[in-house]
Amino acid sequence: DSGVTQTPKHLITATGQRVTLRCSPRSGDLSVYWYQQSLDQGLQFLIHYYNGEERAKGNILERFSAQQFPDLHSELNLSSLELGDSALYFCASSVLGQGDEVTFGSGTRLTVV
Amino acid sequence: GEDVEQSLFLSVREGDSSVINCTYTDSSSTYLYWYKQEPGAGLQLLTYIFSNMDMKQDQRLTVLLNKKDKHLSLRIADTQTGDSAIYFCAERRGGGFKTIFGAGTRLFVKA
Numbered sequence: 001d002s003g004v005t006q007t008p009k010h011l012i013t014a015t016g017q018r019v020t021l022r023c024s025p026r027s028g029d030l031s032v033y034w035y036q037q038s039l040d041q042g043l044q045f046l047i048h049y050y051n052g053e054e055r056a057k058g059n060i061l062e063r064f065s066a067q068q069f070p071d072l073h074s075e076l077n078l079s080s081l082e083l084g085d086s087a088l089y090f091c092a093s094s095v096l097g098q099g100d101e102v103t104f105g106s107g108t109r110l111t112v113v
Numbered sequence: 114g115e116d117v118e119q120s121l122f123l124s125v126r127e128g129d130s131s132v133i134n135c136t137y138t139d140s141s142s143t144y145l146y147w148y149k150q151e152p153g154a155g156l157q158l159l160t161y162i163f164s165n166m167d168m169k170q171d172q173r174l175t176v177l178l179n180k181k182d183k184h185l186s187l188r189i190a191d192t193q194t195g196d197s198a199i200y201f202c203a204e205r206r207g208g209g210f211k212t213i214f215g216a217g218t219r220l221f222v223k224a
Binding site: 002004033035042043044045048056058090092101102103104105106107 | 146148153154155156157158161201211212213214215216217
């Protein structure tokens with residue numbers, strides 16, 4: 001157990017729907033990162049939050065949004081889902097977010113049918 | 114370009130050494146990482162190296178960094194079947210908060 005908790009572990013939904021993925025960072029970590037891993041795109045950085053504020057954005061679609069709450073947990077919202085959004089979504093956390101060690105959760109596998 | 118590049122597959126015999134190579138893009142990257150992903154699991158940090166180092170050794174793992182060529186390698190000595198996994202190279206871009214990953218190298222270890 002890495003200390004980073006992601007729920008749900010598996011999610012199957014239909015095209016056009018909206019889902020929310022949840023992440024609880026490791027205790028004491030202020031930074032949360034979201035990554036998407038798909039077969040054709042590899043591991044893609046989506047977004048980074050530090051202590052509730054957005055710090056960096058990667059290849060995140062406009063249909064996707066995220067936030068980090070005062071208790072430091074984070075949610076990734078995916079809307080108007082398409083078949084190509086099927087992927088593993090990883091959350092990771094680190095203490096500061098400035099080059100320190102990043103710890104990954106075990107991921108949420110999203111299948112869009 | 115923006116990509117961190119790695120070869121996709123590597124096959125070795127048990128007991129041999131494995132060398133996984135990576136080319137990164139940003140000469141100002143401060144940290145370079147190797148992560149391991151086992152089936153059905155998240156990424157696990159194996160080791161990292163600061164950009165001002167040439168080499169780092171940690172038990173069976175040796176990381177070599179060639180800053181001039183922006184080339185990073187991971188050597189696993191005495192490779193075991195339990196080392197079969199996908200290995201990701203990653204760079205943390207200098208001055209930013211993004212960690213960019215390669216596509217991963219799938220290591221097959223034959224008994």
